[in-house]
Amino acid sequence: MQKKEFSSVDIAVLVQELKDVIVNSRVNKIYQYDKKTIILKLHKTDSPQLRLVMEAGRRIHLTSYVLKPPKIPPGFCMALRKYLSGAWIDKIEQYKFERIVLLHLRKRIGNWKLILELFGEGNIILTDEKNKILQALIFKRMRDRNIIRNEVFEFPPSRSKNPFEMTKEDIKQGIVEFGETEVVRAIARLLGFGGFYSEEILSRANIEKNKLCDALQDSDFEAIFNSIQNILSAITLSKTQPSLILDEDDQFLDAIPLELNRYKNFSVKLLKTFNEVIDQFYLKDTAHKKAIAGGHVNKLEKEVERLERIISKQKQVLDDEKKSILNNKILGDAIYSHSGEIQMLLDYFSVTNRVGKEWATMFRAVLDAKKAGKTPATLVESFDSRNLIANIYVDGLHFKLNLRNTLFENAAKYYNLRKKSKQKSVGAISALKNSLNQQEELKTILTKTKDVTEGKPDQILTELEKSKIQNKKWYEKFRWFKDSTGLLVVAGKDSVSNEVLIKKYTDPDDPVFHADITGAPFVVIKTNRQIASEQSISEAGEFAASLSRAWRVGAGSVDVYWVRPSQLSKGGPSGEYVSKGSFVVTGKRNWLRNMPLKLAIGLIKEDNDFSFIGGPLNSVKKLTNYYVIIIPGDLKGKDLLTKVMRSLILKLPKKMRETTPKTSIEQIRAFIPYTKGRIAKD
Structure with missing residues (x-):
């Protein structure tokens, strides 16, 4: 870059x-x-x-x-x-x-x-x-x-002049004063264009950039001034050509606001605004910098190797502690299993020591008894005379017996060692998990770093599109659907959105619907100056009925009427107050009797992603074969949402079902009035 x-x-x-x-x-x-x-x-x-x-x-x-x-x-x-x-x-x-x-x-x-x-x-x-x-x-x-805080801010001293404020003569005189300096340097210093755009100005003027200022002719100054004015007027009149310049490998080379001679033979990606160009350019640049900030590939690989060595040692420690847990339990149990013989041995030393015999004498006596095959002397392999320890061998096990401790204290020593090993193993497991997590994170970073370093701009941008802000259409702030003829139908969500929908987004030709019940939103067909068909009228009426309070009370149908926007007024009779979201209806109402309370929720697949749609049955059937019908009922909240999701998934073919990504049931909530109802048979 x-x-x-x-x-x-x-x-x-x-x-x-x-x-x-x-x-x-x-x-x-x-x-x-x-x-x-x-x-x-x-x-x-x-x-x-x-x-x-x-x-x-x-x-x-x-x-x-x-x-x-x-x-x-x-x-x-x-x-x-x-x-x-x-x-x-x-x-x-x-x-x-x-x-x-x-x-x-x-x-x-x-x-x-x-x-x-x-x-x-x-x-x-x-x-x-x-x-x-x-x-x-x-x-x-x-x-x-x-x-410095609390001091008056001062701008840095200007090193150049503002080209927007300079006349042709000002520019000429300013360049002449540079004498034997190359003209490209003079323009850069005089006008603050920098070397890049100074070269472009001279390229457009057909003047060698290394030409000395004192060698310029009047025609040269004329050409330079015209080139400068072309650039400045393009800025002020917004006659720009925002572009990403690509190299032979389709990597971003530069981001420019104007068409430049320098890049006339390069591949160009045009965008609507220079802000978009810079956004994409620096998105890729940021990806590269993250790769550098996260460590170069070699450094990351060395760190992964270091962690592998640590993990190997931690696994060995954990194995050792597991063996210690098992061995110490076996040794403690062995002492109790042979408690009779061991107690006899300990009693011998205790009693004999009390009558004044030397430890060395006692050790010789026990070893002599061992040679004679006498129990419990046969358990003893040897003695540690300095620490008064008997090295015991029994049932294929070797362990130390402290002759100054009781049988229970000797057994407890091994059980305590087992307990300590257990505690150590918990720490070892935690340390190993942390190391494995670090290793996994590093490997992920390493993979991403390689991808960022080696990937092409479009590949990286495609991956990062997931973080792109999706700008909502105006109608997405409301409840809405596209009817089976393709017209947009929009409904209010509450008193505020009702007011906004009618006052701001309803045109004179748009029919306005309302269920004949207190607590219902306005519904509008956006006709785009077309005449709404009977099918459109019917679907909008069904939508208005289903979103009304009639759904909440479990009704099967409700009457709906529609009027023109000109029939709606905020002025009540005799100056009566009309609350926000409400309107007074005048003139003839067009009635739709006994409109059923029924909606459908469908699943559609677009570019390997699944999304939900909702609305009257015919509008949903037009777009997908995978849908369920919802009518008023007593199932509520997550229980209902979960059931709808399962039913939708089961509607999919088996192969498609297996590839369906995990989707939050919360995405369905917006399509079910009051999040209450039941699934009806198709």
Whole structure:
């Protein structure tokens, strides 16, 4: 990957795009992904959720992927939450074509600026409305300015001029002053384009980049100015061509906002916005960095080998402890099994010692008795005279008998050793499990590291698509289905969504349905200016009936009527108050009598994944052969959901059943009114 940092051109394009998207959005949550990266989760009315990534010294863009933050937010993140949670974004701007982006935020209690520096090691700084520094990712003192809490924030001294503010003569005069410097260096320093875009400007102007400034002609200055204006106007007019540049192996080489001469012979992947381009580019780049952060393949392999050696030793320790547990029990039991002989032996030493005989004399006497074949002397193999231990051999077992201890104390010693071995084995098992888990994790990381290092961008992105945020359609906030003719039918969930559905999403030609019972949602057919068929009317009526309170009380059918949106009003008779989600119906009602309370839930397969659909029977049958019918009943909650899931699985062919992935029964809940009912026969 070539792109290491943003140029001023990149930032200008991104900021231009972000103005149209994030201004007037509200900061819902703030996360800190790593030491330099924060994510602002933004909410904007009638827009999908927005996630703004800001990485000090590196990037700013919207992302469609969920980056997992640490469980405990760092202090900087907590400080940002304190000030900016719930704040509105009033403005985003690039500071004087520098690699600095400013977010202007406000709340009732004050205004703030969040400043992202994208040069050098970078920084993220929060200031108040008087530019006093409140927080910073990195506090430091520098030669030309300080980033210190409670001091006034100062921008770094500008090393170049803003090309948006320069005339043709300004640019010419500025370049001339560089004298014998190469023109590519002069443009980079004078205008802040950087070497990359300075080369592009000269390529478009057909001027050698190594040409000296004092050798340029008036025609050269004209061409340079026109090239600069082409780039600047593309930014301001949003005439961009956001692209991912691919090399011969389809690896991402660069991410660019404009069509560039440099890459005219390269493979290009065009996307709608530069934000999307940067999002995909840095997603792959992040994958590579994770591979590096997790250790290079060789390091990981060595660590796996080290763990294997540790595991081998831990297994040996565990085996030894298991043997010790068994052996010590056998020895303790052997003492009790031969308690008579052993007690006689111990009594001999105890009594003889009390009358004053030497231990050495007693040892010789016992060994003589052993030679004569006398019991219990035959149990003794030898003596440890220093420690007063008799080495016993019985039933093929060797063990030590302490002559100063009782029989019970000798047996207890082995049982205690067994107990200690048991305790050690518990620790050994725990240590072994930890090592095996570490080994498994390392092997997984190693595999992923190899995949990330060797995989192509599209392969990696496909794998990471699982973390991509799925933006919901507007109607997914409601209950909905597609009828058997293909029209969208939408129902409210509660009083608030009822109100929103009618006021915001219902067009003049859309029929509005309501069950003739208190406690029922409005149901709307989105006709797209078509005439709804009798089939559509019937299915919408069935949907309205099934979602009403009639289902809850166990009714078999209920009357439903439909009207035009123009027949709905919030004005009650004589100024009577009409509650949220309710409307006064005027004029003729079109009745659908005795609409059955009945819904179907189906299972469909798309791209090797299974998903659920729900709605009136005919609409579900149109899309799948694998469905169950639900009617009012007394089975509730998880019992009902589990039964529906099992019934659906049994509807599948055997081969398909075997490959069905595990799916949460909670996905079915949304399709069953009040999560109550029973399965009916088809």
